[in-house]
Amino acid sequence: MTRIARVTDPSYELMDDHGGHSLIYRQHGFPSPLVRWHFHKEFELHLITASSGKVFIGDYIGNFGPNSLFLTGPNLPHNWISQLDETEQEVRDRDMLVNFTHEVLGSGTSVFSELKTLMPLLARAEYGIEFHHPKVIAQARQLMGCIAQSQGIKRLGHFLILLELLAETEDYQLLSGVTASQLADESHVDRISLAVDYIFGHYAQEISLDDVATSLGMTPTYFSRFFKQATGRGFVEFVNRLRVSKSCELLSRSDKPITDVCFESGFSNISNFNRRFQQLKGMTPSRYRKLVVHRLSEQNLY
Secondary structure: OEEEOOOOOOEEOOOOOOOOOOEEEEEEEEOOOOOOOEEOOOEEEEEEOOOOEEEEEOOEEEEEOOOEEEEEOOOOOEEEEEEEEOOOOOEEEEEEEEEEOHHHHHHHHHOOHHHHHHHHHHHHHHHOEEEOOHHHHHHHHHHHHHHHHOOHHHHHHHHHHHHHHHHHOOOEEEOOOOOHHHHOOHHHHHHHHHHHHHHHHHOOOOOOHHHHHHHHOOOHHHHHHHHHHHHOOOHHHHHHHHHHHHHHHHHHHOOOOHHHHHHHOOOOOHHHHHHHHHHHHOOOHHHHHHHHHHHHHHHOOO
16 A cells, blocks of 8 residues: 555745746655645756656646656646655655746847757747656756756856756657646636545546535536646546556556556456557557566666
């Protein structure tokens, strides 16, 4: 069994501690007041250094582990929820983050034309990006450490080298199918996070739209329309994506039989599991497991 922290007090996050600096560097553990479903005007480069769990970025649901590296654009809702064993109470150091605004780079392009090469990276971040190449992630971690330990122009220099590294890599994945303009509504984020919180705590069991609507004090019809508008996904599709994400985690991190993976992920029968997995991943669960094993063996070469 695992202990899953609940998503509480989600909101727009106002970062008023720039202090005249071009970027903000933070480190924190888990649980933390900073771990919640939220959005803000800054870009966020987010490196997980410890623990595994579920990541929510826009309408994307996926898995993260140590050395997972993400970049989210302005006002794109996001959260990382660690799944801790019952013997674990906290992770002391889980995250390294760098936040910066578009103005930092956008305004500079009129003076430093070299900064224009970073604009495609920032445009991609509108959908959320996960970087995959182990060598790139290792270099990024080192540069984030340099940012943490430096000030002034040296810190800015490390930051620009880091962005250039990420802009040049081709081993990345765009995540959300919808953008911040469709999701970054503060009232929606507050209420949807309550729904996601409930779904996240019950998706491995039988769960219905009526159950969630009742927990929020809404009628099923209103909740269905509200949920689709706020997340870009219908309720059933959202739950299926969460369950497939869980199955991907089990397939890649265990040798459990696929039937066990099916039921542990919340699916009630193997045929529905195989169909949904094929729809979302474009392959069978067994094929997915083989590809993950192959990729992990390649990563061990670095």
